[in-house]
Amino acid sequence: MRRLAVTIFCVSLLSSLAAFITFQVIGGPDRSVACNQAALPEYFVCLSTVRKWDESDILWVDARPRKQWEKDGIEGSVLMNDQEDWIDLEVGFMSKMIEQLKPVVVVYCNQSGCGSSKYVANQLRKKHAEALGFQVFVLEGGVNALREQK
Amino acid sequence: MKKFSCFFVVLFAAWLPLSAEIVFEKKTIEVVVKPGQNLAMGLFPFKIVDEDETIIKADVFCTCLEPQIPLGPDRTPKLHWKVGEKGVIKGRFETKQFLGTVEKAIELTLASGKKVTLNFRVIIPELIKLEPATLKWDRGGAADERVVKITVDHNKPIKIISDVGNNDKVFPYELKTIKEGWEYEIRIKPTSTENSGMGMISLRTDSLFPRFKRKILYSVIRPKTSGAPVKIK
Numbered sequence: 263m264r265r266l267a268v269t270i271f272c273v274s275l276l277s278s279l280a281a282f283i284t285f286q287v288i289g290g291p292d293r294s295v296a297c298n299q300a301a302l303p304e305y306f307v308c309l310s311t312v313r314k315w316d317e318s319d320i321l322w323v324d325a326r327p328r329k330q331w332e333k334d335g336i337e338g339s340v341l342m343n344d345q346e347d348w349i350d351l352e353v354g355f356m357s358k359m360i361e362q363l364k365p366v367v368v369v370y371c372n373q374s375g376c377g378s379s380k381y382v383a384n385q386l387r388k389k390h391a392e393a394l395g396f397q398v399f400v401l402e403g404g405v406n407a408l409r410e411q412k
Numbered sequence: 413m414k415k416f417s418c419f420f421v422v423l424f425a426a427w428l429p430l431s432a433e434i435v436f437e438k439k440t441i442e443v444v445v446k447p448g449q450n451l452a453m454g455l456f457p458f459k460i461v462d463e464d465e466t467i468i469k470a471d472v473f474c475t476c477l478e479p480q481i482p483l484g485p486d487r488t489p490k491l492h493w494k495v496g497e498k499g500v501i502k503g504r505f506e507t508k509q510f511l512g513t514v515e516k517a518i519e520l521t522l523a524s525g526k527k528v529t530l531n532f533r534v535i536i537p538e539l540i541k542l543e544p545a546t547l548k549w550d551r552g553g554a555a556d557e558r559v560v561k562i563t564v565d566h567n568k569p570i571k572i573i574s575d576v577g578n579n580d581k582v583f584p585y586e587l588k589t590i591k592e593g594w595e596y597e598i599r600i601k602p603t604s605t606e607n608s609g610m611g612m613i614s615l616r617t618d619s620l621f622p623r624f625k626r627k628i629l630y631s632v633i634r635p636k637t638s639g640a641p642v643k644i645k
Contacts, residue, residue, distance in 0.1 A: 315642050327475075344510060345475060349628050353612070356546075356630055360610045363635060366642055376473035377516040385512065393546035394632065397642060 297402050305383060307399040309407045312368055321364035321396075323355070323386070325371040325378040326405065336408065342369070342382045355386070359394055367391075370401040370408065379404065434458050434465050434493070434522065436501075440531040445507055447539055447566065448621045454503035454532040456518075460493045466523035467491045470501070472516065477532065478504040479518045503532045510536050511623060539566040539624050540617065547629070549605045550636040557601040560629055562615075569593020570619045579611030583631040600631055608634045 297308035312320065322339035324331040331341045340358050342351050358364075367386060371379040379400045387398045401407060436458045443452045468491070470479035480502040484490035493499065503518055518530040540562065547558045564570045571593045577585055585600040598613065611631040619625050 319642070344514070346509070348509065348511070349626060352628065356610060356612075356632070360608055360632060360634055372473055377514070378474060381510070381512075381514050388512070389545040390630070393544055393548045394634070395548075395636075 297407070302402055305387075305399055306402050307368065308402050309411060312399075312401065315366060319364060320366045320368055321358065321362065323367055323369040323379075323382060325369050325376070325382045330372070330405075334405075336370075342386070343371075344378050344381050348385070356390070359390075359396070365396050367396050367398045368401050369398065370404045373404045373406055376404060433461050433463070434467075434520070434528060435461055436528070436530065439529065440533065442533040442535065443505075444535045444537070447537060447624070450506060450508040452505040452507055452532075452534050454505060454530075454534075456501040456503070456530045457498065458501065459498045460495050462495060464495055465493045467493070468521040468523055471519045471521070472503075473519075474516050476506045476509070477516045477518065480504060501530060503530070505532060505534055507534055507536055508623065510534070511538055512536060536623075537565070539619065539621070540564055540570055540627055542627060542629055545629065546632060547600060548632045548634065549602055551605055551608050551633055553605050553636070555602045555605045557599055560598045560600070562596040562598065562627075564594045570617050570624065572596055572615050573618050574616040575613055577611060577613045579609065579631075582609050582633070583611035583613075585613060585631075598629060602631070602633060605633050 297310065299308045299311050302308065322336040323342045324335040324339045325343045326335075327343060327345055328341060331339070331343075335341070340355050342355055367383075369379040369383045369386075371377075371382075383398045383400045390396075391398050403410075436456050438456065441454050441456065443454060445452050467481060467489075470481055472479055481489035481491070482499040482501075490499070501518065501520070503516075505514075505516065507514070513533065513535050515531060515533045518532065520528040520530070522528065543561045543563070545560075547560065549555065549558075562572070569592065572587065572589075575587050575598075577583060581603065583600055583602055585598050588597050588599065590596060600613075609632075613629040613631070615627045615629065617625055617627070
């Protein structure tokens with residue numbers, strides 16, 4: 263019984279040591295949001311693709327609840343979510359679009375499954391994109407993709 | 413041989429939870445709501461096959477959607493399900509702030525580690541349509557007249573009871589009734605396109621449903637964009 267305990271202890275110690283050395287040499291696990299642009303639905307975009315575009319062309323739209331946007335929304339982003347009165351938020355978006363000539367709008371929410379970014383993007387595309395000449399995309403992975411890149 | 417048998421018993425025991433399965437009739441459902449309906453219920457019937465299953469949690473990503481797991485005899489959500497049992501996961505969707513098509517998901521996490529995503533798509537018809545909802549003139553371009561068609565797509569008329577423009581100096585407009593309660597048009601001709609600017613015309617209707625009581629038409633003057641689309645693939 264004592265032998266078994268010693269064996270378990272030694273195996274645990276050795277595996278912990280191996281894990282520690284691996285972590286020090288290679289680094290932590292890759293937690294990045296896997297994103298394959300070719301496999302995404304229409305109008306969805308990977309952050310790696312967005313990073314290839316001119317940053318000054320992009321208007322970021324935050325589709326999360328207001329408190330989250332106020333806490334850590336992208337600088338210069340506009341709040342457009344499906345929890346508040348659409349018309350009130352829309353006025354803010356339109357004012358920003360007049361002030362800045364942004365040909366690309368990228369909408370993000372908490373994660374891919376939140377659905378808010380898709381809804382906001384669809385509404386903007388349907389109502390304003392053609393008239394104002396901008397394209398609307400949904401960021402795959404949402405705010406998690408942005409956080410991981412930091 | 414004995415050790416060998418033990419190894420397989422352990423291996424089989426480890427595999428067992430993975431074989432449990434919750435099978436849904438449909439993982440995506442679509443509901444078309446009536447204009448005044450603020451609540452939609454989505455039903456996801458399921459049955460348990462192969463092995464017992466335990467639901468750890470049900471997540472949603474919108475305060476508008478509430479997942480409901482069937483209640484057990486003790487009136488608390490029944491999380492442990494035996495093979496052969498059937499149940500219905502419900503989604504209670506508050507739709508009052510939406511228009512058009514909305515899709516939200518319920519994500520179930522099971523004891524086996526598996527996650528099941530149930531998609532609930534709700535379609536809220538638009539009773540009043542503005543086409544287009546935004547008018548744009550290029551800065552320095554022709555200040556020509558544009559027309560917006562307003563149509564009512566409902567079984568009862570919806571009248572426009574007031575219209576207010578916030579920038580009539582630049583965007584003077586005329587609201588014309590084509591067929592009271594059913595069809596209108598707004599004609600706008602900017603006085604100048606020399607400077608960028610935006611105007612809004614706020615329309616109020618006599619609709620009984622709050623989401624159709626207010627509509628906004630945007631008029632915009634801004635520099636012409638290059639129009640070159642970004643490439644995503």
